[in-house]
Amino acid sequence: xxxxxxxxxxxxxxxxxxxxxxxxxxxxxxxxxxxxxxxxxxxxxxxxxxxxxxxxxxxxxxxxxxxxxxxxxxxxxxxxxxxxxxxxxxxxxxxxxxxxxxxxxxxxxxxxxxxxxxxxxxxxxxxxxxxxxxxxxxxxxxxxxxxxxxxxxxxxxxxxxxxxxxxxxxxxxxxxxxxxxxxxxxxxxxxxxxxxxxxxxxxxxxxxxxxxxxxxxxxxxxxxxxxxxxxxxxxxxxxxxxxxxxxxxxxxxxxxxxxxxxxxxxxxxxxxxxxxxxxxxxxxxxxxxxxxxxxxxxxxxxxxxxxxxxxxxxxxxxxxxxxxxxxxxxxxxxxxxxxxxxxxxxxxxxxxxxxxxxxxxxxxxxxxxxxxxxxxxxxxxxxxxxxxxxxxxxxxxxxxxxxxxxxxxxxxxxxxxxxxxxxxxxxxxxxxxxxxxxxxxxxxxxxxxxxxxxxxxxxxxxxxxxxxxxxxxxxxxxxxxxx
Amino acid sequence: xxxxxxxxxxxxxxxxxxxxxxxxxxxxxxxxxxxxxxxxxxxxxxxxxxxxxxxxxxxxxxxxxxxxxxxxxxxxxxxxxxxxxxxxxxxxxxxxxxxxxxxxxxxxxxxxxxxxxxxxxxxxxxxxxxxxxxxxxxxxxxxxxxxxxxxxxxxxxxxxxxxxxxxxxxxxxxxxxxxxxxxxxxxxxxxxxxxxxxxxxxxxxxxxxxxxxxxxxxxxxxxxxxxxxxxxxxxxxxxxxxxxxxxxxxxxxxxxxxxxxxxxxxxxxxxxxxxxxxxxxxxxxxxxxxxxxxxxxxxxxxxxxxxxxxxxxxxxxxxxxxxxxxxxxxxxxxxxxxxxxxxxxxxxxxxxxxxxxxxxxxxxxxxxxxxxxxxxxxxxxxxxxxxxxxxxxxxxxxxxxxxxxxxxxxxxxxxxxxxxxxxxxxxxxxxxxxxxxxxxxxxxxxxxxxxxxxxxxxxxxxxxxxxxxxxxxxxxxxxxxxx
Numbered sequence: 001x002x003x004x005x006x007x008x009x010x011x012x013x014x015x016x017x018x019x020x021x022x023x024x025x026x027x028x029x030x031x032x033x034x035x036x037x038x039x040x041x042x043x044x045x046x047x048x049x050x051x052x053x054x055x056x057x058x059x060x061x062x063x064x065x066x067x068x069x070x071x072x073x074x075x076x077x078x079x080x081x082x083x084x085x086x087x088x089x090x091x092x093x094x095x096x097x098x099x100x101x102x103x104x105x106x107x108x109x110x111x112x113x114x115x116x117x118x119x120x121x122x123x124x125x126x127x128x129x130x131x132x133x134x135x136x137x138x139x140x141x142x143x144x145x146x147x148x149x150x151x152x153x154x155x156x157x158x159x160x161x162x163x164x165x166x167x168x169x170x171x172x173x174x175x176x177x178x179x180x181x182x183x184x185x186x187x188x189x190x191x192x193x194x195x196x197x198x199x200x201x202x203x204x205x206x207x208x209x210x211x212x213x214x215x216x217x218x219x220x221x222x223x224x225x226x227x228x229x230x231x232x233x234x235x236x237x238x239x240x241x242x243x244x245x246x247x248x249x250x251x252x253x254x255x256x257x258x259x260x261x262x263x264x265x266x267x268x269x270x271x272x273x274x275x276x277x278x279x280x281x282x283x284x285x286x287x288x289x290x291x292x293x294x295x296x297x298x299x300x301x302x303x304x305x306x307x308x309x310x311x312x313x314x315x316x317x318x319x320x321x322x323x324x325x326x327x328x329x330x331x332x333x334x335x336x337x338x339x340x341x342x343x344x345x346x347x348x349x350x351x352x353x354x355x356x357x358x359x360x361x362x363x364x365x366x367x368x369x370x371x372x373x374x375x376x377x378x379x380x381x382x383x384x385x386x387x388x389x390x391x392x393x394x395x396x397x398x399x400x401x402x403x404x405x406x407x408x409x410x411x412x413x414x415x416x417x418x419x420x421x422x423x424x425x426x427x428x429x430x431x432x433x434x435x436x437x438x439x440x441x442x443x444x445x446x447x448x449x450x451x452x453x454x455x456x457x458x459x460x461x462x463x464x465x466x467x468x469x470x471x472x473x474x475x476x477x478x479x480x481x482x483x
Numbered sequence: 484x485x486x487x488x489x490x491x492x493x494x495x496x497x498x499x500x501x502x503x504x505x506x507x508x509x510x511x512x513x514x515x516x517x518x519x520x521x522x523x524x525x526x527x528x529x530x531x532x533x534x535x536x537x538x539x540x541x542x543x544x545x546x547x548x549x550x551x552x553x554x555x556x557x558x559x560x561x562x563x564x565x566x567x568x569x570x571x572x573x574x575x576x577x578x579x580x581x582x583x584x585x586x587x588x589x590x591x592x593x594x595x596x597x598x599x600x601x602x603x604x605x606x607x608x609x610x611x612x613x614x615x616x617x618x619x620x621x622x623x624x625x626x627x628x629x630x631x632x633x634x635x636x637x638x639x640x641x642x643x644x645x646x647x648x649x650x651x652x653x654x655x656x657x658x659x660x661x662x663x664x665x666x667x668x669x670x671x672x673x674x675x676x677x678x679x680x681x682x683x684x685x686x687x688x689x690x691x692x693x694x695x696x697x698x699x700x701x702x703x704x705x706x707x708x709x710x711x712x713x714x715x716x717x718x719x720x721x722x723x724x725x726x727x728x729x730x731x732x733x734x735x736x737x738x739x740x741x742x743x744x745x746x747x748x749x750x751x752x753x754x755x756x757x758x759x760x761x762x763x764x765x766x767x768x769x770x771x772x773x774x775x776x777x778x779x780x781x782x783x784x785x786x787x788x789x790x791x792x793x794x795x796x797x798x799x800x801x802x803x804x805x806x807x808x809x810x811x812x813x814x815x816x817x818x819x820x821x822x823x824x825x826x827x828x829x830x831x832x833x834x835x836x837x838x839x840x841x842x843x844x845x846x847x848x849x850x851x852x853x854x855x856x857x858x859x860x861x862x863x864x865x866x867x868x869x870x871x872x873x874x875x876x877x878x879x880x881x882x883x884x885x886x887x888x889x890x891x892x893x894x895x896x897x898x899x900x901x902x903x904x905x906x907x908x909x910x911x912x913x914x915x916x917x918x919x920x921x922x923x924x925x926x927x928x929x930x931x932x933x934x935x936x937x938x939x940x941x942x943x944x945x946x947x948x949x950x951x952x953x954x955x956x957x958x959x960x961x962x963x964x965x966x
Contacts, residue, residue: 095577
């Protein structure tokens with residue numbers, strides 16, 4: 001059964017997404033075309049993403065800093081590929097304090113250039129390296145076709161920027177942060193992402209190589225949920241980021257950058273959501289347990305609320321994010337629907353019979369209907385709840401992994417089969433030479449491009465024939481339609 | 484003795500500030516005039532401010548959300564005073580995606596307008612009230628004369644926006660948040676701020692009344708460290724924020740807004756800093772304890788570092804922010820200076836004799852020279868350190884309060900005396916009628932205006948004669964030169 005006002009996934013996944021994002025109060029459209037308003041519930045989800053990444057960044061030695069929103073237009077032009085990639089997407093400030101500016105200021109679409117300028121000032125010697133910086137910020141890319149969280153003109157993100165003495169160190173950092181992203185996605189967001197290298201066509205404008213984590217949404221489409229870039233010496237040369245090495249020789253640094261954005265919130269929605277709305281992994285859920293008190297007569301209210309308040313206090317003291325829904329104008333049924341829509345992992349119902357029997361009813365969001373409901377003792381309720389939350393976290397990852405695995409297909413038979421898989425809305429894993437012409441051909445035939453060459457190759461050490469041109473291929477790549 | 488490269492406070496306080504902010508690695512100038520780069524150490528200090536405020540906001544029932552950076556130009560014009568106040572300070576985007584925009588977009592200088600638009604959509608009934616929202620964001624105000632943290636074109640801040648059913652509720656919220664700011668300033672930042680109401684001349688553009696916390700810097704100047712505004716129904720009427728009350732009548736809401744910015748970092752620097760650099764209150768210090776290992780011979784290194792590492796682990800496990808300075812190219816003396824510059828509250832020195840005697844040396848940043856140094860046992864070191872940190876927190880507040888009290892003067896004698904106090908760089912507390920002409924006269928004579936009418940009046944219930952015009956005055960106000 002679907003929720004009122006929500007298009008069923010099976011009917012139109014894209015409308016289901018938009019409906020759920022709005023009905024669950026995650027975000028809303030704004031009066032500025034392409035910009036969104038992140039509502040409190042959506043922002044709490046983003047805070048969970050932010051916190052889950054931030055401690056991992058700090059644990060791996062990074063420090064946060066903040067760089068200007070505005071970038072002089074001339075900066076962007078210093079790295080040829082970079083400006084070409086971003087020029088069509090820029091918002092430009094031409095008037096400041098009532099006067100026309102001599103040099104227009106670009107609202108940052110990403111900060112490699114202005115941070116490059118700072119690194120050039122900050123780095124003198126090999127002793128200053130590695131320099132490991134992260135920034136939490138808003139960025140703007142002029143987009144015409146926008147979707148809440150997935151593609152908005154302004155979005156929130158973090159962008160890591162690091163400088164190193166050798167290419168080896170920079171590449172190790174690039175891979176380390178890709179791993180940090182995968183660790184967060186898999187263990188906190190319960191999204192079984194695939195780590196890999198983007199093709200040369202699909203890399204970041206100005207990078208030697210880009211790496212991504214790719215997630216499968218419940219319509220089979222891919223979503224790039226995070227990227228990590230080996231920038232080589234491209235930005236170091238454009239911004240003159242040099243250091244004196246141990247032999248006192250002047251060298252260019254090797255830099256990296258990596259980012260995850262509010263898009264991750266969209267990925268969580270589309271990985272786990274079902275016809276009833278969101279399903280949130282406990283580790284990132286703003287509310288992990290909602291308690292719905294149930295009573296009909298006034299005489300029942302006192303004892304029920306005493307139990308509710310006691311259990312609420314116990315759960316809260318244990319660090320569980322718990323909420324009591326005591327709205328007095330809504331029926332329990334309405335509340336159940338509402339919290340299912342919002343994806344709260346565990347619902348606890350407490351009524352007069354529970355008070356009498358020292359029990360509570362628990363309903364799991366990840367297991368629909370009666371199968372997900374049980375009566376448990378109030379004794380040891382904290383342990384029971386923690387146990388169920390762990391179980392739900394694991395179950396959502398397992399469900400998503402099963403879904404993903406059943407929609408991945410290794411295709412070596414023919415180009416026609418390969419196209420069929422992609423057009424059927426699934427992912428094809430095939431030998432790919434990496435060539436631009438081949439990728440363009442697939443795009444023409446399916447509107448899809450390669451997602452990445454997965455780090456975990458199914459046939460390591462072997463080679464094959466490119467599924468598109470038949471030429472020599474050293475790696476297999478995923479191809480799929482994508483957000 | 485002053486630090487190398489730092490102008491003494493007594494010589495030029497303003498240059499001292501700029502020197503210290505840069506030498507202590509808090510912030511740096513950027514290639515975009517008026518914008519600053521917040522360096523990691525400065526950003527950690529800002530994170531402490533942010534975290535200290537954020538939990539207080541959440542505890543008082545507020546939720547974070549996020550609204551667009553860009554505001555349609557027409558929105559700003561809906562509240563007449565508001566547009567007049569902000570029009571000269573706007574940065575305007577006129578080009579997006581390579582095309583001239585039909586309606587220019589203003590980079591938010593503050594978000595009353597766009598949040599007003601959202602509130603109008605979100606609020607229907609009295610059941611939706613109060614609506615208590617906060618936003619952490621960057622804002623832009625075109626400033627020509629900028630100073631790091633104190634006045635920058637772009638700055639980071641939080642802006643609270645709330646809507647209520649009655650003026651009484653809105654005013655209670657305005658005062659509650661002023662109190663939250665004062666609580667943070669006094670108890671975390673050790674700044675003895677004065678809470679009060681701004682004059683009608685000095686209120687926020689579009690508010691009925693503005694309230695502020697005012698801090699005294701160590702050059703005697705005032706700094707407005709936070710503001711809370713009673714917006715009446717001005718924005719509700721401009722943006723049609725209405726609700727149906729319990730009698731089903733349509734009513735305009737009463738709204739508030741309140742903000743604290745990266746300016747608070749400047750306030751911390753200028754309240755506590757001395758000739759040796761920063762002095763940071765332990766509650767907001769990024770590093771609370773720095774351990775400097777001391778050894779000359781290689782044979783000494785092992786035992787010293789064993790003790791250092793053990794104590795480091797113990798302090799860290801107790802939640803103390805501790806750092807070991809093991810840079811091998813710098814002398815202990817250089818390190819002492821460096822950490823004094825950075826304002827670390829407590830320095831711990833551990834050498835071979837300490838290993839032998841089971842002791843460590845502690846040096847307090849708030850007590851200069853030998854008086855601030857002591858040898859303590861390694862036994863119970865966590866408790867000793869926690870005790871000293873508490874003591875330093877209290878001592879910095881006490882020192883700042885004494886300084887402030889000795890530079891406040893109640894002046895009722897004559898306008899000439901009043902002007903002398905202000906021109907002498909101190910604060911005058913005098914009867915003030917609140918009139919625009921009087922305030923303009925003071926400004927002409929001293930370049931100062933009123934800071935606020937303190938909530939704690941020295942002569943409650945009494946009235947007096949305005950120190951400027953001699954007319955009836957119901958309250959006393961502070962006047963001082965300000966940042």
